[in-house]
Amino acid sequence: MSDFVQIVVYGMTVGSVLALVALGYNLVFATSRVVNFAQGSMLVVGGFVAFAFIRAGVPLWGALPLATLVGAGVGVAVDMAAIRPLRDFDPGTSVGWILTTFSASLVCLDVVKLTIGAEPRTIPALAESVFGWRGSTIAGIPVVPADVLIVLSALVLMVVGEYVQRHTMAGRALRAVSQDRAAASLMGINPRQMVMASFAIAGALGALGAVLLAPRLFVKFDNGLLLGIQAFVAAVIGGLGSTRGAVLGGFVLGFVGGILRVMSSAGGQYEPLVIFVVFLLVLVVRPTGLLGAPVVEKA
Amino acid sequence: MSMEDMDTGKEFSRRDFVKWAGAVGFGSMSVLALTACGGDKKNDASSPTTGAEKSRGFTSSGDTLKVGVIAPFSGVGAFIGRIVNNSLDAAVAQINATGGIGGRKVAVIKRDTGTDPAAGVKAYQAFASDKSVVGVLWCGGLGLDESRAQIKRDNMPVIAVFNDLYSAGNLFPAVQERSVFQILMPDTMAFDVLTNYAKHDRGYSKVGFIYDSLLLSTAKDRFTAAANKAGLTIAGLETYQLNDADFGPQVNRLKNAKGEALFVWGIAGDTAGLMKAVDKVGGGYVDTPTAKGGEWHPHVLGSPGGTGEHTWADLAGGAAKIGTLTAWHVGGLVALPSFSIRGWMTKYLKKNVTGGEESPADGLFTLVHAVEKAGGTDRQKMVTAIETMGDIKFASLPFSFSATRHLSKTMDDLILVTLEKSSGPAKTTPAYELGTEWKSVFPAGYVGPTHLVRPTLEANKRAHPDVMAEVLRLGYGTQCTKHADGTLGNECKIH
Numbered sequence: 001m002s003d004f005v006q007i008v009v010y011g012m013t014v015g016s017v018l019a020l021v022a023l024g025y026n027l028v029f030a031t032s033r034v035v036n037f038a039q040g041s042m043l044v045v046g047g048f049v050a051f052a053f054i055r056a057g058v059p060l061w062g063a064l065p066l067a068t069l070v071g072a073g074v075g076v077a078v079d080m081a082a083i084r085p086l087r088d089f090d091p092g093t094s095v096g097w098i099l100t101t102f103s104a105s106l107v108c109l110d111v112v113k114l115t116i117g118a119e120p121r122t123i124p125a126l127a128e129s130v131f132g133w134r135g136s137t138i139a140g141i142p143v144v145p146a147d148v149l150i151v152l153s154a155l156v157l158m159v160v161g162e163y164v165q166r167h168t169m170a171g172r173a174l175r176a177v178s179q180d181r182a183a184a185s186l187m188g189i190n191p192r193q194m195v196m197a198s199f200a201i202a203g204a205l206g207a208l209g210a211v212l213l214a215p216r217l218f219v220k221f222d223n224g225l226l227l228g229i230q231a232f233v234a235a236v237i238g239g240l241g242s243t244r245g246a247v248l249g250g251f252v253l254g255f256v257g258g259i260l261r262v263m264s265s266a267g268g269q270y271e272p273l274v275i276f277v278v279f280l281l282v283l284v285v286r287p288t289g290l291l292g293a294p295v296v297e298k299a
Numbered sequence: 300m301s302m303e304d305m306d307t308g309k310e311f312s313r314r315d316f317v318k319w320a321g322a323v324g325f326g327s328m329s330v331l332a333l334t335a336c337g338g339d340k341k342n343d344a345s346s347p348t349t350g351a352e353k354s355r356g357f358t359s360s361g362d363t364l365k366v367g368v369i370a371p372f373s374g375v376g377a378f379i380g381r382i383v384n385n386s387l388d389a390a391v392a393q394i395n396a397t398g399g400i401g402g403r404k405v406a407v408i409k410r411d412t413g414t415d416p417a418a419g420v421k422a423y424q425a426f427a428s429d430k431s432v433v434g435v436l437w438c439g440g441l442g443l444d445e446s447r448a449q450i451k452r453d454n455m456p457v458i459a460v461f462n463d464l465y466s467a468g469n470l471f472p473a474v475q476e477r478s479v480f481q482i483l484m485p486d487t488m489a490f491d492v493l494t495n496y497a498k499h500d501r502g503y504s505k506v507g508f509i510y511d512s513l514l515l516s517t518a519k520d521r522f523t524a525a526a527n528k529a530g531l532t533i534a535g536l537e538t539y540q541l542n543d544a545d546f547g548p549q550v551n552r553l554k555n556a557k558g559e560a561l562f563v564w565g566i567a568g569d570t571a572g573l574m575k576a577v578d579k580v581g582g583g584y585v586d587t588p589t590a591k592g593g594e595w596h597p598h599v600l601g602s603p604g605g606t607g608e609h610t611w612a613d614l615a616g617g618a619a620k621i622g623t624l625t626a627w628h629v630g631g632l633v634a635l636p637s638f639s640i641r642g643w644m645t646k647y648l649k650k651n652v653t654g655g656e657e658s659p660a661d662g663l664f665t666l667v668h669a670v671e672k673a674g675g676t677d678r679q680k681m682v683t684a685i686e687t688m689g690d691i692k693f694a695s696l697p698f699s700f701s702a703t704r705h706l707s708k709t710m711d712d713l714i715l716v717t718l719e720k721s722s723g724p725a726k727t728t729p730a731y732e733l734g735t736e737w738k739s740v741f742p743a744g745y746v747g748p749t750h751l752v753r754p755t756l757e758a759n760k761r762a763h764p765d766v767m768a769e770v771l772r773l774g775y776g777t778q779c780t781k782h783a784d785g786t787l788g789n790e791c792k793i794h
Contacts, residue, residue: 006548014544118377120568122614135579141547142579215575216544218614220568221377226542261548265537269512 005139007258013147015247015254016154017216020209021231022238022246023157024202030165030178030241031191031198033091037098038078038105039202040228046071046207047219048112051121060124060211067207075203078104079196109221120220125149126211146215153212154247157205161243174198178241233275237282239292248290252278363404364667364676367426368659369419370438370461372411379439379461380411382655385644387436390660390694392647393639400667407663408432412440420445427453433676434666437462438659444469451476454678456669456685458482458662466521471705478682480665480705482658482698484603484713486518489626490525492713493600496624496754497560498529500789501587501598507535507558509549509573511565514541515602518564534558543569546576554580554595561597563605570605571614578618586622586727586792599623608654609747612718621725622793623718625748628708629763630657630696632750632776634740637769640694651742660694661707696763711762714755716748717777717794724779725793731779750776751794753787 021043028036049070053063082100091097112118127145128134135144165171176184177194184191210219217223230253238249256274260267282290368387372380387407394405408429410422419442426432427449437443439461447469450457457479464470465485471477497503506526510518519536526533535556537549550573553561561577563570577583582595590598603625605611612619633641633652640660641652665685672688673680686705690697698707721744724731734749741747752770760767770776771785779791 002551006551010545010547017544118381120610120614122616140551144579213544216572217542218568218571222542222568225374258545258548265535265549265552266512267548268538268540268543271540 002139002141003262005141006262007255009138009141009143009147010258010261011251011255012151013216013254014257015251016151017209017213017250018227018231018234018253019154019247019250020150020157020205020212021227022235022250023154023161023243024205024209025232025235026238026241026243026246027161027198027202027205028195029235031174032083032195033178034083034097034101035232035240036078036199036202037101037228038082038108039206040224040231041105041108042071042075042078042203042206043210043213043227044219044221044224045074045108045112045210046203047123047210047214047223048116048121050207050211050214051123051219052116054123060126063123064126064208064211067211068204071203071205071207072200073203074108075199075201075206076196078108078203079199081107083195083199084192105224109224113221118221120218122218123211123214125215150212150216153208154250157208158243158247165243170197233279236289237279239286239289241293242289242291245289245291252290363406363431364400364433364670365429365431366405366407366663366666367422367429367432367435368407368409368438369412369422369426369435369440369442370409371413371440372409374414376412376414376439382653383436383438383460383659384409385648385650386640386656386659386694387663389640389643389647389656390663393643394664394667396647401671405663405667407436410440412442414441416441416445419443423449423455427455433670434458434681436460436659436662436666438662447474447476447479450479454478454682456480456666456678456681458665460658460662465706467517472703477705478678480685480700480707482662482665482707484626484628484708485706486602487521487525488708488710488713489603490521491528491710492626492715492755493562493624494522494525494529494531496715497598497600498531500754501560501590503531503559503590503598505532505534505556505558506560506562507537507553507556507597508533508562508564509535509537509539509546509553510563511541511569512538514566515564518602522562522564539565539569539573541566541569543572546573550576550580550582553597554582557595558597559590560600562600564602565605566602567605567608567611568614570601570611571619574599574611574615574618574620578615583618584620584622586725588792601625603627606718607716607748609745612720612746619718619746621718621720624715624751627714627716627748627750628712629714629759629766630661630698630712631655632714632766632770633657633695634736635695635766635769635775636773637766638695643694657695661691661698664693665691696766709762711758714759715751717751718747719749719777720746724777727779727791727793729780729790731777731781731791731794734776734778735774736776752776752778753789753794756787 024039046067050063050067053066054060082104086096125146127149130145135142165175173189174194176189177191181191234249234253235246237252238245253275257271260271370380370383371377391405391407399405412419419440423446426435434456437457437459443462455478459481461483463483463485465481466487470481471479497506508522535553535558537553539546539549563573584598585596589596606623607625607627631654633654640657644650644652669681669684670676672684685700686702690699700707719733721737724733778787779794780788782788
């Protein structure tokens with residue numbers, strides 16, 4: 001029983017951590033067909049900006065929206081610096097965006113380094129207690145409010161994202177740009193604005209994710225690269241462009257990691273191997289990922 | 300931006316841990332590799348070194364003695380780069396301000412390895428083909444293992460400042476590369492001093508171990524050997540991976556195994572996360588009697604790159620317990636007034652020492668002093684000069700090499716450092732006070748490791764009687780329990 005609970009707790013929390021980052025990748029990919037390799041840096045920028053506000057005396061609940069706003073602004077800046085100058089391009093054949101988004105990532109990190117610092121930092125948990133509940137032990141496995149908050153945030157963001165995309169004008173416009181940029185333009189949608197909006201939301205998500213993850217992973221530069229790559233794998237497994245896929249991909253990786261670690265004290269060593277086997281199997285069986293929609297080529 | 304201008308990372312550590320990058324295979328795609336390629340192009344050229352280039356006199360290398368520096372100035376090892384920058388900037392300023400070496404100025408050429416071993420190899424090749432470079436400081440950068448064969452061919456004087464060749468059996472005379480010397484305290488020695496302390500001083504018999512299997516893959520074998528040698532029973536052997544988000548399964552098993560002490564081998568951020576996980580299950584360390592009791596409250600002994608610096612404690616907050624230990628070396632007591640590096644950093648850089656800055660500076664002085672002693676930059680003569688120059692005193696402690704010992708550290712150089720907080724010492728019976736440095740050096744609110752004087756005092760006195768006399772006279776370090784006659788005892792339950 002203890003092992004089962006441990007796997008569930010590990011899978012849900014770590015999976016949600018990855019899902020929060022993967023959601024940003026998916027949003028940008030959904031509108032632009034570009035994988036924003038600066039998304040990991042958004043996590044670093046958001047975390048350090050939140051830390052800077054808190055250091056300046058802003059309460060955490062004030063620092064969070066401020067950092068989210070700055071994250072959105074940085075997302076827009078990445079779009080303007082890394083994507084717009086490429087003008088109209090086919091992401092499938094012109095891969096300049098790989099270099100430009102990488103470069104934007106480097107610039108973001110250097111700006112943070114020069115303005116806030118590079119030393120790992122900690123920021124308080126958003127919730128140390130919920131209505132007096134400060135944590136419980138289930139079959140010997142501790143669960144605390146910060147863990148629950150991470151899981152709930154990933155699920156809520158997934159539901160909200162799905163709802164916005166399917167049931168609002170803005171969401172439909174985003175999907176229209178994703179499906180056929182030229183046709184969307186003819187319908188009066190400005191594809192560039194839609195792409196910019198997706199970068200902004202992805203930047204905001206990065207900041208939100210950074211604050212939620214801080215109790216576990218702190219605010220540090222390693223998070224950008226290491227979590228960024230893991231989350232990218234999660235996004236691809238789930239299906240790039242799919243909001244539900246991002247969360248599912250995160251949970252797949254989380255549960256794989258949890259099972260391996262509970263099975264064996266050396267289980268973590270085999271995690272990359274197993275994950276990439278899963279990754280390959282998913283791509284062989286479903287090249288668009290578990291929940292990804294196939295791209296329909298227009299005649 | 301030139302590599303000389305790079306100033307990245309802040310926190311203090313000193314391991315060649317960035318090997319993880321090679322393990323996860325980021326090298327070819329990493330943006331960090333792009334940074335590594337952004338250096339001075341004229342020095343990036345790769346060409347074999349000719350025999351003619353190996354033999355040079357003073358006149359051929361111009362007016363400045365140049366030393367190549369290979370370090371991670373970007374990526375997860377960037378904090379090493381920060382230490383290297385501070386140390387060498389201060390050391391170069393001091394040497395040049397005092398007349399240089401034989402009237403010639405000293406300069407360093409820094410190259411970033413990022414997370415790409417190939418960048419280290421390339422940087423070395425560029426240095427080897429540059430006639431003005433007299434030697435290389437390998438400061439934790441990747442690519443040293445891959446360059447060993449070429450170093451042997453070139454006979455290039457290389458100081459492994461933050462790379463541990465000794466523990467892997469890859470330092471002369473165990474291998475043929477006679478021109479390579481090591482300043483870094485080896486991991487094997489750190490394990491030996493910690494396991495001995497756990498067994499013979501604290502009286503623990505069962506110890507757990509958890510390590511970063513990606514970063515420090517050899518730690519398990521080294522720990523197991525040291526634990527067996529000390530007569531300790533291993534209660535749980537666990538792994539984690541760099542930047543893991545959850546340690547629940549491992550901590551659960553370690554708790555069930557009920558080790559009285561827990562060895563944690565990894566870097567600061569992960570160590571902090573792990574300690575929070577230990578605290579979450581109610582396993583925080585209290586003192587030795589509690590650690591030996593029925594509940595699981597292990598005494599934590601960490602790696603120098605993890606609990607040997609303040610960052611982990613800053614991140615872990617209340618989960619970082621006073622009494623957490625690691626191994627260090629006497630030369631690392633950078634707060635001591637008689638150690639020069641602290642004054643140089645204040646004078647030239649207006650910065651405080653954080654620890655570790657003594658090593659790159661000492662490595663630099665070894666190389667330029669070898670030029671002076673050899674009467675030129677002939678590599679063979681420089682290597683012989685390093686082997687025969689006797690005690691070298693520069694940034695902190697005197698140290699030496701010999702024809703049969705290319706490692707500057709001995710077991711008598713090792714010390715233990717224990718976590719303390721400026722909020723005050725732990726409540727113990729008998730009570731103890733924090734050392735002089737907590738009043739005169741550390742800033743208010745500081746939390747970090749400090750010298751635990753008693754356990755290694757006799758060995759340290761053998762190696763460095765003057766320094767230890769200074770420590771005792773000025774009241775540096777944690778000296779619990781101090782008897783009326785001045786001797787130190789182990790009655791203090793937390794230490």
